[in-house]
Amino acid sequence: MRVALFLTCVNDTLYPDTGRAVVKLLTRLGVEVDFPMAQTCCGQAHYNTGYRHEAEPLARHFSDVFGEYEAIVTPSGSCGAMVRELYPRMGERARAEGRGDTLARTLAPVVPKTYELTEFLVDVLGVTDVGASYPHKVTYHPTCHGLRGLGLGDRPRRLLQAVRGLELVELPGAEECCGFGGTFALKNAEVSAAMGADKVRNAESTGAEVLCAADNSCLMHIGGTMSRLRTGLRPVHIAEILASTEEEPTV
C-alpha cells in the first residue's frame, strides 16, 4: 500500500522527528510512504481565525498535491479534522455564497481518504500491536479535535497499551482542552496559559515521565508550559513512541 504522508507545516518546520518516526513506523509495517514535496499547509489556522477565503487556495493546493494518492496519513488530529470536517463545510459555504460547486468538487476527493495516524493504524492496517518498545511511564492526553472532531476514541490508548515496557497511567481531566486552540493561545493568552498550567499539573500528579498526544500543536503549548514551570515531564508525540523499538529506541 502506498500512502502520502501529510506531515503538516508545523511538524515539517519544528518537529521533523515526528515525521521521521511516522516514516519509520509505517515502513516497518510494510507501507510505502511518500512525502509529496509540494505540500504546505491545510489552512486550518486561517480558517479557524476567520480567514476562510484565505484558506481556500490552501485547501485547493492540498487537493492538487494529495488528490491522486490511495490514502493520506497525518500525525495531527486537528489538521486531519480540518480536511475531513471543514473542507466539506468550505465547499458548502462557497455554494451558499453563489460560487457554485467548484470548490466542493475540488476538495471532495481528499476528504474520505485522509486519516489521522492512529486511525490509519487501527482501522486501515488493522493493527494495535505495532511491535514497539518504550520502557517509560506515560500518560495520554487526547487532543480535542482528535477526540471530538475525528472521534478517535480509544484507538490511541489501545496502541499505547500494546507497547512493550510502557506503563500507561490515566490523566485526570484528560478530556479537557489543554488551552492551545491555535490563535486562541495568543488572543486569549492568559486563559490559555491557565488551562495549560492546569493540564500540566494534572499530568504531574500521575507521576508519569512522558505526556503523550497525537498532535504536536497541543504538545508545543503543553511542552512550553512544562519547561516554563520546570516540571520533569517531557512531551512526546505518539508516533515517536510507536516507532520506538528495542533495537532503535526513541530517546
Add this chain to the structure above:
Amino acid sequence: MSGTFVGMPAFPKAAHEAVRNETLRGNLRHATHTIRAKRAKAVAELSDWAELREAGRRIKDHTLRHLDRYLVQLEEAVTAAGGTVHWAADADEANRIVADLVRATGESEVVKVKSMATQEIGLNEALEAEGIRAYETDLAELIVQLGRDRPSHILVPAIHRNRGEIRDIFRTEMGEWGRPAPEGLTDTPAELAEAARLHLREKFLRAKVGISGANFMVAETGTLVVVESEGNGRMCLTLPETLISVVGIEKIVPTWRDLEVFLQTLPRSSTAERMNPYTSMWTGTTDEDGPRTFHLVLLDNGRTDTLADEVGRQALRCIRCSACLNVCPVYERAGGHAYGSVYPGPIGAILSPQLRGTASEIDASLPYASSLCGACYEVCPVAIDIPEVLVHLRERVVEGGPAVREGNKVVLKPAKGHAAERAAMRAARWAFAHPGALRAGQRLASRTRRLHPRTLPGPGKAWSGTRDLPPVPAEPFRDWWQRTHGGKDGAK
C-alpha cells in the same frame, strides 16, 4: 460592580482579573466540576439520548423555519384562552409595554421569576426609572440583586459566589430590601435557603403583579411553560392578580407533544436532575385559579437578525440549559462576567454578537473567547454546533460582509484592530501557496536557530510570557527527506 454590561472591555482584558482571582477560580471550578459529573450520569440514564437530542434539534429547526406561522398561531391560541399578546421589536419597546401594564394596575412593585429575556432587556432598571420596584425571587437572582452584582451564569447567576460570600451579602443587604437575615445566620446552604424563604415570603403574599419569562410556548395550544426548582416561580405565576410574561420569539414549539422531548432533555442538561422540582404550565387564564389578567410580550430584540444568518441561526435553538457553560474550560477560568452579557459562556459567545451585532469591542472579541475544543457542542441538548458559529462570527469580524441589523440588510466593514493579523494571514497564505518560499523560510530559521531567544518581545510575549518556545531543529523534515530519500539512504 454595577448592574450593567454597557461599555465592557474586550474579553481578554475582562478575563484578566478573573484568571488571577483564586477565590473565583476555586468557586467556578468546584461548581462546574460538580455539575459536570452529575449531568453525565443523568444523561447516561437515558439510552435514547442521541435520538432525543436529534429530535430536539429538528423540532427547533422546523419551528424556526416556519416561525411566522407559529407566532401567529400562538397569538391566536393565547388570545382565545383569555390572554393578551403584545409584540416588542426591541428592548425599549418591551420595557415600555411592561411599565405601562404595571402602571395600569396601580401597583408600584412586582415580583419576578428568573427570566433571561427580562435580564437581556434590562427590565428592572427600566421599571426602577418609572418608580416601580422589581423584586427578584430566584435565590441566585436575589443574591445578585442584593449584592448589586451582575449575573455570571444562565442557570445560577450567582455561581461566582461561594456560601460564605452569600451569607455576608444576606447579612448586610437583606434589611435594606425587607425582612433582614435571621440573627446568627451561618453559611450552611440550608440556612441560606431558609433566610431567602423568610425574606421573600412577605413579598410573594402581598404581590399583585408577577413578571416571568417562559421556557417554552406551545403554538397549537397557547400554553406557556416555566421550569424551576424553588417554588418562587409558582408563587409569581399563581398568587398575583396580573401576570406579564416576556418571552423571546424563538421559545415556541409547534405542538403539545413536542414538550415530551424538551421536558426530558432540559432538566438533565441543566441541573442534572431526572426532573426539576416544579414545572408550571398555563394556557391563558383560568377562572378563579391564578391571575385574572395575563399578558404575553413577544420579544424580537435581535432574534430576527440572528434568524437571517444561515449559519448563525442555529443559536436560536438554545433552550438555556447552561450545559455548555458548565463544561467550558474557558468559562471555568474567565468567569461569566468577562463575557459582558447576561448570556455568558459558549452560547453567549455566539448569541451576544448576533443579538447585539459585532460593533462593540466586547462583541467583536467574543467569537475568539474559545479554544474551539468542542465540549460545548458535545453536551448541547439541541446540537448547536457552537464552534462552527464561532468561526463563522470570526469571519464576520475580520472580513465584514453582509448581515442584517434591526431588520435591515447591511454590509459590515471589517473590524478595526485586525490589520496586522490580516497582513500576516495573507503573507502566510502566499508562502504556503509557494512551497519554495516556505522552504526558504524554514531553512533561514534552521540556520539562525542558535540565535533564537526562548522568549519573544512585543506581541510574541503573548506566547512566551508563560510558555517556552520549541527549539528550531537543525533542518526541516523536507530537507531530511530529500537528502536521505525518505530515510532509505540510512542517513540520520
Add this chain to the structure above:
Amino acid sequence: MSSRERILGRVRRALADVTPDEQVIQRDYLREHGDRTVEQTVELLAENLADYRALVHRCTEDELPSLIARLLTDRKAGSVLVPPGLAEGWLAEADVTRVADRADSTPHELDRVDSVVTACAVAIAETGTIVLDGGPDQGRRRISLVPDHHICVVRVPDQVVSAVPQALERLSPTRPLTWISGPSATSDIELDRVEGVHGPRTLEVVLLG
C-alpha cells in the same frame, strides 16, 4: 406599521433563503425506558420520589383515612386545606380544622394553614413526578403551594405512567398544570442541591392501591 407586522415581516425576510420543509418530525426516541411490569413501574415511582426526598407511603383504600390522620398528627398540623372534590372519607379520621379551597381566600390566609391534602392527575415513574391539573380533588394551584406540608394521594397503578411522553398524552393543556418532583429545592448555592425553599418543604406521597 405595528411592531407585530414589523416582526413578522423581519421573520419572513430572514427566511427568504429557506426551502419549505413540511416533513414530519422523526421521533425515533423511546416512549419509555426499560421493560417493567406494572408493579415494577410503581416501585420505580416510589424509588424516584424518595430519591428526591419525597416521603413515600403505601396503603389500601381502607387504610387511607388512618394513614392521613397519622401523617397530619405527626406534623402537629392544626389545619388542613381541602379541595372541593376530595373524596369524603380520606379525612374522616383526621382531627384537624378543615379549610375549604375558596376563590376569595387571600394568600396570607392560606399561609396560616399547616397542611394540604390533594389527589393528582398522573404520576411519572421514571422521573418521580406527580402532576396536578386543578381537578376537583386537587383544587387551585396555590393550595398545594403555600402550605408547608403537602400530602398527595396517587391511585396506583391507574394513575401511574412510566415516562414523560405518556404523561403528556394523559394531560390536557387547557388545564393549569403543576408538575412536582420532590419538595422545593435549589441548586443555586455552589450548584449543589438543597431541599426546601418556597414551595412545601415536606412532600408526602401516598401510593394508594
